[in-house]
Ligand SMILES: NC(=O)c1ccc[n+]([C@@H]2O[C@H](COP(=O)([O-])OP(=O)(O)OC[C@H]3O[C@@H](n4cnc5c(N)ncnc54)[C@H](O)[C@@H]3O)[C@@H](O)[C@H]2O)c1
């Protein structure tokens with residue numbers, strides 16, 4: 368059509384074709400898409416005309432079933448034109464509207480009608496394949512040269528509650544006893560620091576409930592978050608004659624929870640466990656989701672499972688004995704989710720961050736910040752617990768950081784590596800024009816104000832780039848970098864280059880000398 372127009376009315380439409388030297392003018396999709404962004408009236412009219420029939424079809428589909436979660440468009444046209452095609456399509460859908468739906472939910476189509484630039488194979492197999500589990504669909508695909516005897520399909524429902532309490536170790540507080548199934552409770556695995564500060568009270572609490580669990584005291588560090596530690600827990604479970612259906616109680620920070628979760632996932636092919644997080648980081652992050660894991664061969668969380676707990680019990684009182692550095696460590700994960708999703712929470716951190724560290728989150732504001740961060744996190748995790756969708760905003764700060772954390776494992780805590788990654792990613796976003804300079808300044812100033820590092824001597828472009836390549840494997844072949852586009856807003860990038868990482872590295876080093884924490 369474009370070629371036809373350009374030849375029949377060259378004066379008005381000639382610019383739509385790219386002039387290739389020594390050959391007839393050709394249609395150039397990239398140029399066409401660019402002209403659409405630039406607002407070329409003829410291009411906009413053409414796109415509007417070709418997307419209208421599709422919009423009408425989609426509207427009919429949603430009218431038949433308004434609960435369709437995603438309608439995924441793919442194939443060659445989508446790949447070539449991208450947003451240039453998506454924009455007019457959505458404009459039609461929003462203009463046409465859907466009876467009794469779009470008036471109260473104007474974003475209805477914007478959320479549901481999405482583009483996916485996967486290859487033609489997946490287009491052939493159907494977009495449904497993308498929307499549901501790929502594995503299951505593969506099983507259902509007929510194979511040549513063999514016959515499926517039967518297809519097995521089973522699902523396991525997951526439900527676990529995240530509870531909040533105060534003074535969980537007071538004898539009159541029932542929460543822990545109920546979750547631990549006291550007096551049956553058989554094994555408590557506890558971090559050695561927590562044992563030092565709270566061990567006596569934990570023992571007295573269980574004794575007061577008529578329970579006599581075995582206590583396994585585990586010194587926990589990132590360096591020893593290994594399979595050997597998992598084996599050690601398994602041996603202790605055997606020694607304690609742990610029962611198959613009685614929950615193991617895990618009391619500690621993210622490292623202990625990950626190790627016990629790994630042991631529980633494998634012990635008798637799965638034994639229930641309850642998480643009692645005792646660090647800020649674990650309360651707002653590590654205790655929330657389904658993931659458990661250990662480091663392997665110097666690689667961060669290389670081995671692990673999705674094995675949710677039976678319950679989580681949060682008690683801020685554990686934070687009273689936590690060293691200051693670990694407060695900043697947890698705040699980094701709070702900042703991560705706030706920068707992606709919640710401008711108001713960012714403002715709360717700007718206003719109260721320093722005092723929250725000093726008072727160990729014991730005030731009302733502390734409670735509100737933890738509650739808000741946990742709910743944001745759970746909102747993100749619940750619809751994607753098994754990570755079928757690898758575009759995850761909660762991965763902000765976790766793209767370059769696994770390599771940084773392992774390279775500087777003696778120096779940096781998990782949250783500190785996350786902070787370094789957030790500053791680097793935000794700098795790339797600013798250099799790309801995705802985020803305003805003032806917002807970038809705010810992010811950097813807040814990271815510094817929370818006592819978190821902006822960079823580390825190990826952060827040279829080569830290491831960061833190799834780290835990103837490993838993350839790309841983890842994210843199934845694409846970068847899927849969550850980036851801030853404003854405070855509390857985000858988008859994904861898939862085309863960050865080595866040169867951009869190099870430039871951002873230089874910027875961050877300059878920042879470090881201005882703002883930096885030692
Ligand atoms: N599974 C997940 O989804 C997930 C998510 C985020 C982080 N993580 C993991 O969590 C780990 C980091 O967790 P962390 O920051 O809690 O580290 P951590 O478990 O090492 O705890 C930090 C330190 O504080 C001590 N400690 C714990 N509770 C204490 C208390 N109440 N009072 C005094 N000292 C206390 C510990 O002994 C340790 O020395 C990393 O390995 C990270 O990969 C996992």
Ligand SMILES: [Zn+2]
Nearest residue numbers: 652700781785
């Ligand atoms: Zn993290």
